[in-house]
Amino acid sequence: MFGRGRHAGCQTGAVMAIAPAASNVPDPRGATRAIAYAIRGLERRYEVTASNLANLETAGHKRLVARSPGDSAGSFRTELDRAKSSASAVVRDFTQGDLVPDDDPSELALQGDGFLAVEKDGELRYSRGARVLVDPEGTLVEAHGGQLLGQAGPIRLASPLSTFQVERDGTVRSDGAEVGRLRVVAFVDPQVLEAAGGGLFRAPDGAEVVSAQETQVIQGARERSNTDAVRELVELIVIQRQYEAAQRALSVESELRKRLNESSS
Amino acid sequence: MMKGLYTAASGMKVQQINVDVIANNLANVNTAGYKRTQADFQDLLYVVLREPGAQTQSGFSTPSGVQIGSGAELVSTTKVFSPGVLEQTERALDLAILGDGFFEVDLPNGQKAYTRDGGLRLDANGQLVTAQGFKLSPPITIDAAADKSISVAPDGTVSVRDPVANTTSQVGTIQVARFANAAGMRSGGGNLLYETASSGTPTLAQPGQNGTGTIGQNILERSNVNVVNELVGLITAQRAYEVNSRAIRVGDEMLADAAQLVR
Numbered sequence: 001m002f003g004r005g006r007h008a009g010c011q012t013g014a015v016m017a018i019a020p021a022a023s024n025v026p027d028p029r030g031a032t033r034a035i036a037y038a039i040r041g042l043e044r045r046y047e048v049t050a051s052n053l054a055n056l057e058t059a060g061h062k063r064l065v066a067r068s069p070g071d072s073a074g075s076f077r078t079e080l081d082r083a084k085s086s087a088s089a090v091v092r093d094f095t096q097g098d099l100v101p102d103d104d105p106s107e108l109a110l111q112g113d114g115f116l117a118v119e120k121d122g123e124l125r126y127s128r129g130a131r132v133l134v135d136p137e138g139t140l141v142e143a144h145g146g147q148l149l150g151q152a153g154p155i156r157l158a159s160p161l162s163t164f165q166v167e168r169d170g171t172v173r174s175d176g177a178e179v180g181r182l183r184v185v186a187f188v189d190p191q192v193l194e195a196a197g198g199g200l201f202r203a204p205d206g207a208e209v210v211s212a213q214e215t216q217v218i219q220g221a222r223e224r225s226n227t228d229a230v231r232e233l234v235e236l237i238v239i240q241r242q243y244e245a246a247q248r249a250l251s252v253e254s255e256l257r258k259r260l261n262e263s264s265s
Numbered sequence: 266m267m268k269g270l271y272t273a274a275s276g277m278k279v280q281q282i283n284v285d286v287i288a289n290n291l292a293n294v295n296t297a298g299y300k301r302t303q304a305d306f307q308d309l310l311y312v313v314l315r316e317p318g319a320q321t322q323s324g325f326s327t328p329s330g331v332q333i334g335s336g337a338e339l340v341s342t343t344k345v346f347s348p349g350v351l352e353q354t355e356r357a358l359d360l361a362i363l364g365d366g367f368f369e370v371d372l373p374n375g376q377k378a379y380t381r382d383g384g385l386r387l388d389a390n391g392q393l394v395t396a397q398g399f400k401l402s403p404p405i406t407i408d409a410a411a412d413k414s415i416s417v418a419p420d421g422t423v424s425v426r427d428p429v430a431n432t433t434s435q436v437g438t439i440q441v442a443r444f445a446n447a448a449g450m451r452s453g454g455g456n457l458l459y460e461t462a463s464s465g466t467p468t469l470a471q472p473g474q475n476g477t478g479t480i481g482q483n484i485l486e487r488s489n490v491n492v493v494n495e496l497v498g499l500i501t502a503q504r505a506y507e508v509n510s511r512a513i514r515v516g517d518e519m520l521a522d523a524a525q526l527v528r
Contacts, residue, residue, distance in 0.1 A: 014287075039523075043519070044333065046269045046515065046516060047272060049269070049512065050269035050273040050336070051269070052271050053276055053508050053509050053512050054272050054276025054336035054337040054509060055276070055277070055306070055334065055336070056505040056508065057283060057501060057502065057505050058308055058337050059305065061280045061308055061337075064332075064334060089331060090332060090333060100269060102345075103347040103491075104303065104345040104347060105347075106343075106345075106448065131341075133446045133449065135445065135463070135465070136445045136462075136464075136465030140446065143305060143340055143341050143343070144307075160445030160498070161443050161445055161475065161476055162476070163476070173453070177449040194313075195308065195332055195334070197307070197308060197309060197310045197311065199308060212459060233508055233511060236515045237515075240518060240519060241520060243519045244522050247522045247523065247525065251525075
């Protein structure tokens with residue numbers, strides 16, 4: 001690790017500004033810095049894992065993955081690159097979570113890559129599922145108070161006392177009559193979605209939307225978090241061991257430098 | 266200090282609440298008219314370290330940002346109003362609402378409360394009351410001599426038959442209240458639920474009309490708690506608690522390692 005610990009430039013958008021060193025000239029600060037980056041990256045990976053585990057039982061939660069952009073590169077410099085950029089990108093894994101049937105007809109879950117459009121406080125949000133309630137005006141709302149949107153605005157039942165059924169294509173029926181169709185949208189690149197907390201996502205302006213024909217709306221089911229506890233536990237162990245190793249490397253490096261200083265004096 | 270420690274702690278807290286809710290459901294598995302509670306969780310706010318689409322130093326725009334979650338929290342505990350198990354009983358005053366709706370009762374303080382528990386009784390004045398002694402609203406008085414039989418029709422009409430005189434007389438009609446959002450009602454113990462701003466105002470109707478359920482006599486509605494489902498929930502809650510505590514331990518050990526850096 002130390003022999004290679006030299007400057008690799010900033011092509012991965014490093015957090016700290018480092019002047020690109022002339023090639024192949026060992027930089028004595030490189031190793032320490034690389035390890036420090038590694039340590040910081042590991043801490044962030046730990047935080048991501050903790051966040052996934054905390055939401056193990058949160059319906060519709062999508063796990064986060066700390067990913068380093070240097071992963072694909074194959075040069076001998078990548079180790080330093082990777083260390084610097086570890087967790088420099090946190091992406092969300094939008095794969096489908098397990099659907100568990102529930103006897104509660106107010107639960108809606110999605111099968112496919114779509115999102116339900118929800119209007120909350122006048123802003124458009126997207127959700128992977130909802131507990132649907134009927135407010136005193138007869139409008140369909142989700143548990144956070146946002147209104148579920150249909151093709152033409154909020155969906156209103158014939159009367160607040162009506163029951164409703166949601167079909168797989170999102171059509172909402174109330175007392176047998178169709179009252180609207182849930183707006184289900186999919187994104188060309190779901191990574192542009194920003195978490196707005198509360199299981200809701202915010203899309204940036206101009207996010208590319210495609211129709212979500214294949215997405216099915218399932219009433220009476222909830223989508224479990226797609227976090228796999230075992231995988232996250234393995235990740236925890238790996239993080240811990242790498243962290244240990246990085247700390248040890250730092251002590252060794254500091255020991256080496258101490259000796260170097262002593263021998264030169 | 267590492268934020269992940271608090272994140273994992275929030276995960277443990279959430280599972281603690283989950284276990285509390287499940288324990289309450291299990292404790293009420295034989296409570297007439299009890300509706301199981303479901304705890305819903307949501308992810309906490311995110312720390313945005315870099316916005317998606319932000320410019321990096323090298324001038325690229327990043328396709329995805331860096332957002333790290335801060336854990337989980339409870340968003341709501343919702344009553345699930347699916348029908349409970351119906352149990353045939355021999356009591357003429359065991360009534361169940363087959364379908365949507367609640368019995369309305371008058372509390373001594375003048376407030377109204379709502380219940381699905383139809384194990385009714387007669388008080389000293391011959392009025393129909395719940396097991397706790399709250400009067401049904403509107404009140405129904407039955408002149409109940411021991412030899413008279415009481416019958417309640419599916420549409421809520423209560424009639425009393427006098428075997429001696431061989432006459433049947435109607436004494437009143439049980440009304441059923443419905444709410445737009447029953448899940449928004451407040452539970453107040455004693456099998457009673459109360460109206461809130463989010464539940465909407467109750468609509469009283471004769472049973473079987475306007476979508477309300479009908480009345481079944483000699484039937485008690487037990488809880489809708491499914492023991493197997495609750496136990497599975499308990500197991501997953503325990504495991505989730507365990508892995509979150511494990512995450513805290515790892516974080517702690519990482520900090521211990523870090524502390525050894527300076528000797």
